[in-house]
Amino acid sequence: MSNLIYHYTGAEALKSIVLNQSFWITKSDYLNDTSEQIMIMDLLKGFFKEQKMDKNVQKYIMDQLSKYLNEYNHYILSFSKTDDSLPLWNYYSENEGYSIGIDKEEFIEQLRKYFKEIDCNSRVIITEVMYSNEVGDEKAVRDELLPFIHFNSDDINTKKDRFDQLALKLANMSYSIKHSAYSSEMEERIVIICEKNSEISKCEEFRVLRGSFIPYIIFNKDKRKDIEIPIKKVKLSPYHTMDVTEKSLFYLLKRKYPGLVERDISQSRIPSRY
16 A cells, blocks of 8 residues: 555554554654754755855845744654664664554545644645755755855845745755665654644643653544544564464454454564564
8 A cells, every 4th residue: 555654653652542543743853863954954054055155145045944943833743654664663663563554645634634623824744754964965955946046135135935935945844854864764754834832832742751851742632533543554563472462453453443354464574583
């Protein structure tokens, strides 16, 4: 099913997703890649240096990008395009986890409807992550910036709308660029975008991770009965060796998904004991 995206998680989180029909969605500047959102600035500086763009044009683009990043909150829910990845099993699912296959089109529509009811100006998008080195790999932003390389200070006023559209595109790109060290994740991510003072942001909660307090929002916090996350299949990590694990997973899923059959549950094909 090419329309499926896969969320890697542990047993407790899977139980909550299934029984509560909810997801925790993390604020973007608290994700694991410390270069996220910062990397876009480094790529821009590298491009400006290479192309020797007008200094005032450079400053205006950077200022507008900073404005968009500072005025909006971005909350990210991460998925992968692959359902059986050893690095993802090891990193995100505590070595004894699951990958949940979800229909992305159905899920996106659910998210949009849910968050629009809280904030009519909110946006929900899905984007494939691009992987880039920190500096010297400006291709991620090159196509967007090339039409502006010959603009000068006078163009800032006469073509303001174009500059503002560029800054918004770059802001959107800022959460879809990660360091190339994470490329094995093959990530697609769902992003909820809202203003800083949105009712969505006012609903933030916090989880503790290694002594830090990580803000997140909850999809379907109120456990509405009309919401059913479109889970289509689940795969067990290669470290599950007990027969009762697959049996108990199927029993749990049937509680909310009576249409699922045993072939929708499978074991990782990766040959690994530990």
